[in-house]
Amino acid sequence: MTDLLRQLEEEVGKCISCGFCESVCPTLPASGYDLWKGARGRVILGKELLNSMNMEGKPNLQLSDSFYSCLDCFACLQVCPAGVNAGVVSHLSRSILAGAKMKGSRNPYASMIVAATMKYMNPLGIHRGLGSWASGLKFSDRSENLLYTGNMYQLMAYTGKMNAMRSLMGDAMGRFMAAMASEIPSLVRISATQYDKDFKAKLDQSLRNIAELLARAGVNFSYMGDEEPYPGTFIYDLGYLEEFREYSAKVYRMLKKTGARRIITVDPHTYDLLRNAYPKYVKGFDLEVVFYTDLLDQSKLHSTGKNVAYHEPCHFVLRTDAYNRPLELLRSASEVKLPARSGKRNRCCGGPDELIFPDLSEKISNDRYAELEAIGADEIVTACPICLSNLSKKGKVSDISGLLLEAMKG
């Protein structure tokens, strides 16, 4: 905790409160310009949290909604003249609130998700069927390459129905049920019976496309099927760091057991987590982490003749080490048009807020979809299952894997 407070002090101490971050923070306009749900407000409240922890040893205000509504997109960092990362402030503050273990300081949905993940190694408590997308496909029993979906595509089939259930319950009842489920994680499994069949088929097909792309590129790889663990993204993002340390070590052992040396990730969140958080939390982490597009040969892609609008995932472009390989490949496969807010000015799809603040998330995704649609391309494409799921609520969006496969087949 002392270390977290020191880090928070260092981050908020750099801020002069100029407000630049606020102008690019997607949650601020989506919240109706309620400053505590904007980047500068979070830094100001980070200072308040720090003061109350230093003075009273505990948080004295109900700040969790401010910090949990942050998308961690890091758009704020790109424009901050002082190098303050309001996303990091939110993450540190969430971690302090989670560590304080006080009633009211935590968000009930966050507690529920973490409890279920710790118990079942999956936020919805499901495993059976998560590998069904691969039905009929052949994988190596043991290989130095492991295809690791992290369950991310599979989970996206459930979020829409979950939020519909929440909406029916209303906010107060939803929070009450979430608080209950955090004590009795098996309750979460009720939501696992509800999923969108059509969308599941689309997500499954994306994973099959990825597997085929790798096979065509001559990559030999194994896959864990239903035994594959969720990487713990939520536990880390929600600030449950003690739990994440324990959880990530367990996942690491499972991945190592497959005999793989290289982990092939298929979504930006797992890619980022394994590359940047795992080495800090898992002692001796020695796995090479790649994104599947790293293994594809650009020279084998033929133009499909399509023109596409590409929504870049924040975890690829707004981090310090920007990862542009999917965009490079896409440019070989099609004529790519980017919205005005792309690259270092990228605008998040709102996805990370979907489970905790669905209304905010929807407003952000609607605005982003409108920007993409206005480009007037043949197709809107992205390379992240969360972006795909969130943007698809408004209209047709495709996963990049389909287009790449089409380009590879010529």
Add this chain to the structure above:
Amino acid sequence: MALLEDLKSALGNNLLTRKEQLIPYRTDASYFQGNDPVAVALPDSVEQVSDTLKICQKYSVSVVVRGGGTSLTGSSIPLEDSIVLSMAKFDHILEVKPEDRYAIAEPGVRLDALNEYLSRFRHFYPPDPASSLAATVGGSISTNAGGLRAATYGTTRNWILGLEVVLPNGEVINVGGKVLKRTAGYDLTALFVGAEGTLGVITKAILKIWPLPEAKGRILAYYDEIGNVGRAISSMKARGITPEIAEFLDRITMDSLEKTRGMEFPERARYLLIVDIAAPRESLQRQLQDAAEVMKEFSPLDLRVTTDPQEMSRIYEARKGAYASLLSERSSMSERVVIGDIVVPASRLPEALKDSESKVNEHGLKVALFGHIADGNIHANIYADVSNREQMKKVDEFQIDFGRIALKYGGSVSAEHGIGIEKKELLEMEIRETGSPHVMELMKAIRKDFDPKGIMNRGKMFD
């Protein structure tokens, strides 16, 4: 509380009252810390603005209007039990008419967003405060913001054609209009420019817009003597060259940009002078060369010309963020940056800059100097622990001396940041020492006439 009940019934969900939601409204980009407001109103219609003011009038409660919260003088923070009236939801661009050279925007539109939109029409809105990414149309009108391009285009006042304003009693008025010429009685439009929310609430603005320059180039020159920086610009202007932008930065500012932006400057350089030339494509190189020749006459350590848009944009953004970057050069975590903002006639810059540097040394303060040098605007950024009375006393004394430098050379104590809380004493000094004490009485009379109950931004500008 009857006040809150009335506001709730007028504003519904557009009213914030929870303690955690109110805290971020205590502050803006200045070093001042205000109180938590009683509530924050986030109206989404002119009617709601009008109703809010009527209610505040009824209860005689202070109203603090907030735009982008980028004030450097504390003009947008609540000092007493106040209602903050945030204009953030008025964020639409309503009309763009390039053929008539105007655009109509709501006050919550951010300036960079406005210009990004206007660029589709190959036009722009010239006022360009360094905070333009976050600053809003309404806020920049209310402080008569200047900025980098003011050297060529002047301040916000020159670009406001008309306004829709809700007066403190709730009445909605329209002043000015869509035409570039108008001589119809007193210029009430101009009266609201720089009024810092003391006379009414702007709900719509008709802005003059201008075609984008065809081409731009930038000259970067490094000097080791501050007088030469001023002489280079004065000389350039005397020969008929008007830079679109002319900015100077001192060594502390350069160091902070190296740290926060990863930029690199020659080690020996004490001052950087940035000059932009905007011109028709065919004559850009010639005009750049003419300007560079003048700058070379004043012994620069190094001089470089660029027309690379990416490099130009990197330098431009770094300059715009310089105020916030400065914090990286503080000596302790408790230090903040207090920014001074004077203006002198450009021809007096060499002396004013020398005097400023002497005053910095005399007061023994750590001060970073930068500014919009082509229009004679100097910013002194003073490092101080704002909770330390002794230090703040020294800062105040320096600010007075800095203001006196402006007055000595026929300038002003406030170029573009307004008065807010910070410069009330300086405003009085300027009016007193320029020999027109009646001016303050006129200002007070105007304010009282608009706002007899004194609810608008109480405690700001003057008492």
